[in-house]
Amino acid sequence: MTARRTVEVLLSRYGTTYAAEAGIRLRNTPQPLYQLLVLSDLLSARIRASVAVAAARALFAHGMRSPDRMIGSTWQQRVDALGEGGYRRYDERTATQLGNGAELLLVEYGGDLRRLRKEADGDLGILRSGLRRTPGMGPAGADIFIREVQAVWPETAPFLDGKALQGAEKLGLPASPAKLAQLAEQAEQAEQAEQAEQAEQAEQAEQAEQADDHGPAVLAAALVRAALDKHVVDDVAARA
Numbered sequence: 001m002t003a004r005r006t007v008e009v010l011l012s013r014y015g016t017t018y019a020a021e022a023g024i025r026l027r028n029t030p031q032p033l034y035q036l037l038v039l040s041d042l043l044s045a046r047i048r049a050s051v052a053v054a055a056a057r058a059l060f061a062h063g064m065r066s067p068d069r070m071i072g073s074t075w076q077q078r079v080d081a082l083g084e085g086g087y088r089r090y091d092e093r094t095a096t097q098l099g100n101g102a103e104l105l106l107v108e109y110g111g112d113l114r115r116l117r118k119e120a121d122g123d124l125g126i127l128r129s130g131l132r133r134t135p136g137m138g139p140a141g142a143d144i145f146i147r148e149v150q151a152v153w154p155e156t157a158p159f160l161d162g163k164a165l166q167g168a169e170k171l172g173l174p175a176s177p178a179k180l181a182q183l184a185e186q187a188e189q190a191e192q193a194e195q196a197e198q199a200e201q202a203e204q205a206e207q208a209e210q211a212d213d214h215g216p217a218v219l220a221a222a223l224v225r226a227a228l229d230k231h232v233v234d235d236v237a238a239r240a
Contacts, residue, residue, distance in 0.1 A: 001240045003173055007180075007219070008187040009240045010171065014222040014232055018043060019148050022056040028152040031066050033113040034105065036148055037134065038070075038098065044141030045090050049228060055085030059098075067111040070102035097136035104134060122155040147224075151217035157181070158216040160223065167223035170233050177216075184219040 019026045024035045038059065042052040058081045064070045070078075078095035087094065109115040120127035124146065131142040143161040150157040158181035160168070165175055174180060226232045 001237070004183050004186050004190075006171055006173060006236060006240045007183040008190060009236050010222045010226065010232075011184065011187055011218065013235060013239070014225045015218045017148055017151065017217050017221045018049065018053060018144075018224075019151075022053045023060060024056075026148070026152055028114065030112040030114065033149070034067055034102075034111065035060060035065055036145060037101070037105070037113065037131070037137075038064075040131075040141045040145040040148070041097070041101070041134065041136050042087065042094070043144050044136075044138060045087075045094070047087065047089060049224075051086045055082050055087035058082065058085035064098075067102035067105045070098055071106070073099075075099065094136065100135040101137070108133070117153055124156060124159075127156070147220045148217055150220075151215055158219075160216070160220050163227050164220045164223040167226035167228075167233075171223070171226050171236060173223075180219060180223075181216050184216065 017026070019032075019036050019039060022035070022039050024032050024039065026032050026036060035056070039052070039056040042055050043049060045052065059065075059070075059078070062073070062077065062081045064073050064078065064081065075095050078098055079091050082088070082091040082094055105111055105113070116127065116130040120130060127146065128139070128142045131137055131145055132139070134141075137145075140163075143163075146156050146159050147161050147164065150159050158177045160177040160180060165177075168175060168180060173183070226236065
C-alpha cells in the first residue's frame with residue numbers, strides 16, 4: 001500500500017468538501033462565501049459534522065442564504081431552522097450569533113467577504129483575525145473556512161489544518177501539506193489518465209467542465225473525515 005494509492009482511494013471514496021455536502025456551490029462571490037462562513041461557524045461547535053451540515057442546509061432552505069436574509073429572519077425562525085437540522089444543543093446561542101454576525105459583515109465589509117480577502121492580501125494571520133471577528137467564530141471555525149475556501153482563493157492553498165493532519169497521520173500519510181497536495185495531484189492525474197482511456201471525447205470535455213475535484217480543499221475535507229471517523233480509515237486501508 002503506497003501513499004499515492006491511499007490518497008487515490010481516500011479521494012474516490014470521501015473526496016467531497018463540506019461546502020458541497022451542505023449544498024453550497026462555492027464561488028468567489030458574496031452569497032456562497034457567506035454561506036461558507038455560516039457553515040464554518042456551525043462545524044466548529046462540539047457537535048457531529050453531519051448535524052452541522054444538516055443545520056446549514058435547513059437555514060439555507062428557509063432562505064437564510066445571505067447576510068440581508070439572515071438579518072431579515074427572526075431569532076425564532078433561526079432557532080427553528082437550526083432545530084430542524086438537529087442543531088439543538090447550541091440553537092439559541094447560535095441563532096443570536098448568526099444575526100449579530102450577519103450585521104457585522106454588512107457593516108464592516110458590505111456583506112462581501114472578498115473585501116476581507118483583499119485586506120488580507122494572502123496573509124493568513126490577517127485573514128484569520130478578520131474571520132474571528134464574527135461572533136462565535138473561534139480558531140477552529142476560522143481554519144475550517146480557510147480549509148474550504150482555498151478551492152476559490154488559491155493564495156491560501158495548500159492549507160491543511162490540525163484536524164486534517166490528524167487524518168493524514170491515522171492513514172499513515174506524510175504530515176507535510178505540500179507533500180500531501182503533491183500526492184493528491186498525482187492521484188488526480190492518474191484518474192484523468194484512466195478516464196481518458198475509457199471515455200469518448202465529448203464525455204471528457206464534459207468531465208473537464210465539471211471538475212471540482214481533487215484540489216487541496218477536497219483533500220483536506222477527506223482527511224478530516226478520516227480524523228473524525230475510524231470507519232473511514234479502516235475502509236481506505238482495506239481498499240488501498
